[in-house]
Ligand SMILES: *[C@@H]1O[C@H](CO)[C@@H](O)[C@H](O)[C@H]1NC(C)=O
Ligand SMILES: [Ca+2]
């Protein structure tokens with residue numbers, strides 16, 4: 001019944017959108033992509049969340065800050081000095097939430113505070129290059145006009161009850177952080193005081209951070225930790241034979257995982273449970289066991305149901321291998337403990353520990369999909385892989401590497417953007433880009449040579465070579481016609497993601513054309529090949545970009561990442577690639593520009 005209601009509500013919403021679209025303001029929702037997101041949550045509740053727009057400036061070789069001349073000034077001091085001067089706020093309003101250091105660039109992520117209380121949706125991020133100059137600054141600080149000091153009149157207990165009721169889930173006291181008080185900036189400039197607490201519903205697959213008004217007990221905003229992949233199913237067509245299984249010896253990268261994949265330095269397992277990942281079906285204790293000969297060998301049978309014991313084990317082993325491998329690759333390129341990654345033991349290298357990724361294979365909660373929830377640094381990322389019932393026997397998402405990589409990338413992008421809060425890819429446009437990065441990294445891992453073929457996602461699970469997106473990713477505009485301006489006609493995050501992923505596909509092709517391809521890029525970040533350059537800029541830009549980026553601000557972060565790491569050597573290559581699909585100089589509000597800066 002609940003499912004029916006939900007379905008009905010979404011149909012209704014679709015009809016309303018359609019009606020609006022035929023009226024005088026066809027693209028009215030467009031401007032709101034960058035600051036809003038409308039969500040249907042819980043029982044008959046629709047919440048429109050507001051994120052003040054992030055301003056974003058990048059400074060190429062960098063600009064001085066007030067403490068530039070002071071050799072002993074810390075990143076924290078320099079950040080407070082820069083922001084208080086730049087935004088005309090007092091030092092007390094600038095609270096450093098986290099810092100990270102990635103290959104010569106120091107990042108600080110900042111929360112605006114008022115009366116000593118954080119303003120949840122008012123944040124800033126700043127980056128300093130190796131010469132201690134400011135290279136990027138993003139801010140959604142607000143002018144806090146009406147913030148009279150007020151004690152909450154709703155108790156924490158009542159707020160929990162209200163959040164659970166409204167969002168149809170549970171606050172899990174022994175697992176979730178203690179509720180805290182934060183302000184939520186409203187569009188009219190006022191601040192509302194809220195109890196902040198997490199609410200999860202295992203069956204429905206929801207996991208929210210709820211902002212419960214501390215005076216009215218209304219849920220006034222949510223952070224949605226779940227990135228859902230709602231795969232579109234296409235009519236069945238012919239399919240190429242799939243690539244076969246291989247037996248790999250010691251695939252772990254011991255630079256990224258110093259204790260290997262089965263030890264956290266204290267406990268060593270002989271199962272698909274380790275420092276970065278636990279892969280299981282049903283319960284975290286139901287992991288695939290290593291045989292006495294030290295091998296995880298389970299032969300998958302394509303003609304039998306995925307639920308046979310051997311097939312379940314093969315799925316757990318493959319998911320474990322892929323998530324660990326993505327951990328290791330991303331680690332090499334900057335997604336380390338101090339940059340808010342997912343590990344049980346951080347080996348004293350900073351960041352919050354005890355947050356390895358949990359991977360539930362053949363999760364029974366759903367079908368034909370997969371999802372990834374990214375709570376803040378210090379709480380495990382949660383991946384759920386489902387079966388697909390388009391074929392007979394059913395197919396298992398855990399055996400399609402691009403789906404696993406796509407899901408894991410949600411964890412990377414949600415953690416690196418905004419400094420580990422999990423709060424900074426929440427607007428429609430930023431959420432759409434989240435889907436795009438996930439496809440783009442999945443595609444990156446599958447590249448084998450310097451040729452850049454057209455490529456699809458999800459073709460195995462639906463047994464259709466066309467895959468689950470509307471077009472293959474392609475350098476040919478006739479194969480994939482998506483441009484920046486296409487977003488005007490789109491409402492759904494995966495559709496928006498296709499635009500960004502195809503832009504990145506073209507950026508990738510340009511860099512590989514300029515610098516070639518290295519087969520060892522996954523473990524050699526020192527490579528100068530184009531695929532390595534691409535992945536550096538990909539991760540560097542995530543840490544540099546503002547909270548809730550747009551396509552133009554994310555593009556600027558790529559250009560700045562190149563200035564930081566390669567002294568701008570790829571500036572024109574990047575601009576030309578972005579401009580080729582409408583994201584050139586001056587592209588704004590989903591209006592294309594094919595211009596590149598003078599000199600390019
Ligand atoms: C996949 O599609 C092909 C072509 O339509 C079909 O012959 C084959 O039986 C399908 N495989 C499964 C497992 O459904
Ligand atoms: Ca962590």
Ligand SMILES: [Zn+2]
Pocket residue numbers: 227228229406407410434435438
């Ligand atoms: Zn996704």
